[in-house]
Amino acid sequence: MSSTSADDSTRDRGPDEAFCRDCGAVIDARAEICPECGVRQRDPPKSSIDSALDDLLEGGNPFVAAVLSAIFPGLGQLYNRELERGLVFAVGFIVASVSVMVFIGFLLAPAVWLYAVYDAYTRAELRAEELQRAADREHETEISVSEADDEEREE
Numbered sequence: 001m002s003s004t005s006a007d008d009s010t011r012d013r014g015p016d017e018a019f020c021r022d023c024g025a026v027i028d029a030r031a032e033i034c035p036e037c038g039v040r041q042r043d044p045p046k047s048s049i050d051s052a053l054d055d056l057l058e059g060g061n062p063f064v065a066a067v068l069s070a071i072f073p074g075l076g077q078l079y080n081r082e083l084e085r086g087l088v089f090a091v092g093f094i095v096a097s098v099s100v101m102v103f104i105g106f107l108l109a110p111a112v113w114l115y116a117v118y119d120a121y122t123r124a125e126l127r128a129e130e131l132q133r134a135a136d137r138e139h140e141t142e143i144s145v146s147e148a149d150d151e152e153r154e155e
């Protein structure tokens with residue numbers, strides 16, 4: 001009588017069996033509650049979609065939080081149930097975006113104006129060089145003509 005119960009408690013764990021996490025009895029691996037002591041072996045089963053959704057909505061997943069805040073600053077904070085932080089980030093991002101646009105506008109106008117001044121200046125120099133070259137060419141032809149005249153006269 002006692003030998004059978006001793007055999008029961010010392011027998012090796014089979015492939016579909018597990019030890020109770022409370023009393024250590026060998027039980028079916030799929031058992032939710034230990035038949036020996038009645039302790040629940042695992043949390044009530046959830047469908048994988050349910051648990052995935054829970055994970056998604058519960059917050060605390062750093063990857064999801066980061067992706068959400070990358071999509072729009074504040075979303076990741078909302079996901080972490082930090083409404084105030086989320087609002088600060090969202091408003092901050094909007095203000096920063098607008099100020100960047102305004103800043104670019106303020107920068108762009110003087111930049112275009114400056115470039116126009118610079119362009120006019122450098123182009124005028126080029127034009128002056130062009131005019132000078134044209135004048136030189138006329139002068140050179142005058143000289144060569146007079147030189148030719150001189151040569152003719154010498155002969």
Ligand SMILES: [Zn+2]
Pocket residue numbers: 020021022023024025034035036037038039
């Ligand atoms: Zn047990």
